[in-house]
Amino acid sequence: MKRxxxxxxxxxxxxxxxxxxxxxxxxxxxxxxxLAGLAWSVREATPRQAAGRGFCFGVGWLASGWWWLYISxxxxxxxPAPLAAAAVVVLAAALSLYLAAAMALFAWRRRGRPVPDALGFAACWLLAELARAQFFTGxxxxxxxxxxxxxxxxxxAPWVGVYGIGAVAALLAMTLALGWHARTRSWALLAAALALPIVAWLAPHEFTEPAGTLRVSLLQPNVPQDLKFDADRIVGQMAALQAQLQSAQGDLVVTPESVLPIPKDQLDPAYWRQLTDPFRSGPRSALIGTFLGNEQxxxxxxxxxxxxxxxxxxxxxxHLLPFGEYVPLGFRWFVELMQIPLGDQANGRSEAPFAAGGQRLRPLICYEDLFGEHMVTSAxxxxEAATMLVNVSNLAWFGRHMxxxxxxxxxxxxxxxxQRPMVRATNTGATAVIDHRGRVTARLPAETAGTLDAEVEGRRGVTPYARxxxxxxxxxxxxxxxxGWGASRRLHLTGGSPSKYR
Known part of the structure; x- marks a missing residue:
C-alpha cells in the first residue's frame, strides 16, 4: 500500500x-x-485522486519548464525573490487545473478496458492542452x-500539428501503461498507434515546393536587459546598432524585437534617416523592430x-503577453511592481506579408510563434501567402538557460x-535559420554580438494541417x-473486467 x-x-x-x-x-x-507514469497513476484512480495526480504532474512540468520567468x-x-518564486508556482498551479480536470474526466468515464481507456486518456489530454492554449488568451x-x-x-506535424502530435503521444503513453495488465490486446493497440507515425516517417511527403532564395542578415546586438533602457548607454547602443545595420550584407536585414529602446515617434528624424538610408534605394530591404504609436x-x-x-x-x-505587455483586469498593481517599461501596450492589426527579394515574409514578434492558428492565413x-516566416524576439528578459x-x-x-523556413533575429540568443523540414541550418552563439548571414530557400504550397x-x-x-472522451465509455472492443485490468 502506497504511503x-x-x-x-x-x-x-x-x-x-x-x-x-x-x-x-x-x-x-x-x-x-x-506521460506513461501519469497514465499509470490514474488508470484505477477515483476522479478525485486522478485530479490531484494530474494537478501535481502539471505543476512539476510547468514550474520546471518556465522557472526562467523568475529572472524577468x-x-x-x-x-522580491519570494514573491517572484511564488508567482511562478502560482501560474503553474493555475494552468495545471486544466490537466486536473481532464484527468478527473478520464477517471469518471474509465471503462477498465485497454482500447477505450487508451483512447479516452488521449482525448482528455488533448482537451487539457487545447484549453491551456486558448482560454484566457492562451x-x-x-x-x-x-x-x-x-x-x-x-x-x-504537417498533418495534425503540435496538439495532434501530443494526442498521439498520450495514446502511446497510456498503451504502455496498460501493457502490463492486458499484454496481448494492449501491445496490439500500441502497434496500431505506432503505425501512423512510422508510415509518415518512412514515407515523408513535401507539400510545398521551392520558391527561390533570399540572402538574409540576422542581427544579434547582445544588449543586456538591465542596460537596454539605461539613459547613459542609449546613445552608444543606437550608434552600435546603426553600424551593425549598415555593415550587414544580406538582401534582407532583420533586427530583433524592440531593438530601438526609444519609440519611433520620439527618435531624432535625422538618426532614423541615417539608419535606413542604405535600404531606400536598390534591391536591399530591412525589417526593424521598434514601437509605433503614442501615449494617447x-x-x-x-x-x-x-x-x-x-x-x-x-x-x-x-498576441500580447499577459503581465509583460498588457495588464489583466485587477492586476495593475502586479505589473507596476515589476517595473516593466511599456508594460501596457496596444494590439497590432496587420498580418500582411512584407515583400523583399522576390519573397513574401510573415513577421512574428516574440512568442507569437506559439500560435500557429493565428498565422495560418499566411501559410x-x-x-499573398508567405514564402518565409520571420521571428524577432528579445529573450534577454529571461536569461540564457532553457x-x-x-x-x-x-x-x-x-x-x-x-513546411516553410523561419529565420529568427534575437537580442541575446536563438538567432538562427530553420529550413522547411524544421532543421536548424545556421545559428549564432548565445550572448555574442554578431550578424548571421545565410541564404534561405523560400517555399510555396500548403500542408494538410494548414489547409x-x-x-x-x-x-x-x-x-x-x-x-473521443464520450465514445470511450461506449466502446466494447476488448474483454476483461470493467473495473480493473488483468
Missing part, C-alpha cells in the same frame, strides 16, 4: 522528467515515458507535442519594413507544420477530443 504522500511526490517528479524531454536536453522519448520578475523587474508554452520536433512523431493611442510592438518602395509597411504584435497557397532553446524548438515545429486549420481553426481537434 499518503507517494503519488503527489511521484507526479511532481514525473512532471519534471517531462520537462527534460524538451529543449535544451531534448530527450523526446522521455515525453512518452513521463526578480532580476529585471525588481520583484499560454501553450512547452505543449507536449513540441518535444517531438525530432523523432518519428515529427512526421505528423497606445504603443504597439512593431517591425517596420524599409525598402526602395518606402516605409509603408509595418507589422504590429497581435496558404494564394498569391528559454532560448525552447523558443527555437517551437519555431522548428512551426516550420514543420507549414484544415485555415478553414476550421482548432475546432476539429476539440471535436475529436470531446467525441
Amino acid at each position: 499518503p504522500g507517494f503519488w503527489p511526490l511521484a507526479m511532481l517528479l514525473a512532471g519534471g522528467l517531462h520537462t527534460a524531454s524538451f529543449a535544451p536536453l531534448g530527450w523526446w522519448p522521455l515525453q512518452i515515458a513521463a 520578475m526578480h532580476d529585471y523587474g525588481a520583484m 499560454f501553450p508554452w512547452i505543449a507536449s507535442g513540441y518535444a517531438h520536433s525530432d523523432g518519428a512523431l515529427a512526421a505528423l 493611442d497606445g504603443y504597439v510592438n512593431s517591425v517596420v519594413g524599409v525598402s526602395a518602395a518606402g516605409e509603408g509597411y509595418s507589422y504590429g504584435k497581435r 496558404g497557397d494564394g498569391p 528559454v532560448q532553446d525552447q523558443d527555437l524548438q517551437f519555431s522548428r515545429l512551426r516550420a514543420l507544420e507549414f 484544415w486549420l485555415g478553414a476550421l481553426g482548432l475546432w476539429p481537434l476539440w471535436l475529436i477530443g470531446l467525441v
Whole structure:
C-alpha cells in the first residue's frame, strides 16, 4: 500500500522528467515515458485522486519548464525573490487545473478496458492542452507535442500539428501503461498507434515546393536587459546598432524585437534617416523592430519594413503577453511592481506579408510563434501567402538557460507544420535559420554580438494541417477530443473486467 504522500511526490517528479524531454536536453522519448507514469497513476484512480495526480504532474512540468520567468520578475523587474518564486508556482498551479480536470474526466468515464481507456486518456489530454492554449488568451508554452520536433512523431506535424502530435503521444503513453495488465490486446493497440507515425516517417511527403532564395542578415546586438533602457548607454547602443545595420550584407536585414529602446515617434528624424538610408534605394530591404504609436493611442510592438518602395509597411504584435505587455483586469498593481517599461501596450492589426527579394515574409514578434492558428492565413497557397516566416524576439528578459532553446524548438515545429523556413533575429540568443523540414541550418552563439548571414530557400504550397486549420481553426481537434472522451465509455472492443485490468 502506497504511503499518503507517494503519488503527489511521484507526479511532481514525473512532471519534471517531462520537462527534460524538451529543449535544451531534448530527450523526446522521455515525453512518452513521463506521460506513461501519469497514465499509470490514474488508470484505477477515483476522479478525485486522478485530479490531484494530474494537478501535481502539471505543476512539476510547468514550474520546471518556465522557472526562467523568475529572472524577468526578480532580476529585471525588481520583484522580491519570494514573491517572484511564488508567482511562478502560482501560474503553474493555475494552468495545471486544466490537466486536473481532464484527468478527473478520464477517471469518471474509465471503462477498465485497454482500447477505450487508451483512447479516452488521449482525448482528455488533448482537451487539457487545447484549453491551456486558448482560454484566457492562451499560454501553450512547452505543449507536449513540441518535444517531438525530432523523432518519428515529427512526421505528423504537417498533418495534425503540435496538439495532434501530443494526442498521439498520450495514446502511446497510456498503451504502455496498460501493457502490463492486458499484454496481448494492449501491445496490439500500441502497434496500431505506432503505425501512423512510422508510415509518415518512412514515407515523408513535401507539400510545398521551392520558391527561390533570399540572402538574409540576422542581427544579434547582445544588449543586456538591465542596460537596454539605461539613459547613459542609449546613445552608444543606437550608434552600435546603426553600424551593425549598415555593415550587414544580406538582401534582407532583420533586427530583433524592440531593438530601438526609444519609440519611433520620439527618435531624432535625422538618426532614423541615417539608419535606413542604405535600404531606400536598390534591391536591399530591412525589417526593424521598434514601437509605433503614442501615449494617447497606445504603443504597439512593431517591425517596420524599409525598402526602395518606402516605409509603408509595418507589422504590429497581435498576441500580447499577459503581465509583460498588457495588464489583466485587477492586476495593475502586479505589473507596476515589476517595473516593466511599456508594460501596457496596444494590439497590432496587420498580418500582411512584407515583400523583399522576390519573397513574401510573415513577421512574428516574440512568442507569437506559439500560435500557429493565428498565422495560418499566411501559410496558404494564394498569391499573398508567405514564402518565409520571420521571428524577432528579445529573450534577454529571461536569461540564457532553457528559454532560448525552447523558443527555437517551437519555431522548428512551426516550420514543420507549414513546411516553410523561419529565420529568427534575437537580442541575446536563438538567432538562427530553420529550413522547411524544421532543421536548424545556421545559428549564432548565445550572448555574442554578431550578424548571421545565410541564404534561405523560400517555399510555396500548403500542408494538410494548414489547409484544415485555415478553414476550421482548432475546432476539429476539440471535436475529436470531446467525441473521443464520450465514445470511450461506449466502446466494447476488448474483454476483461470493467473495473480493473488483468
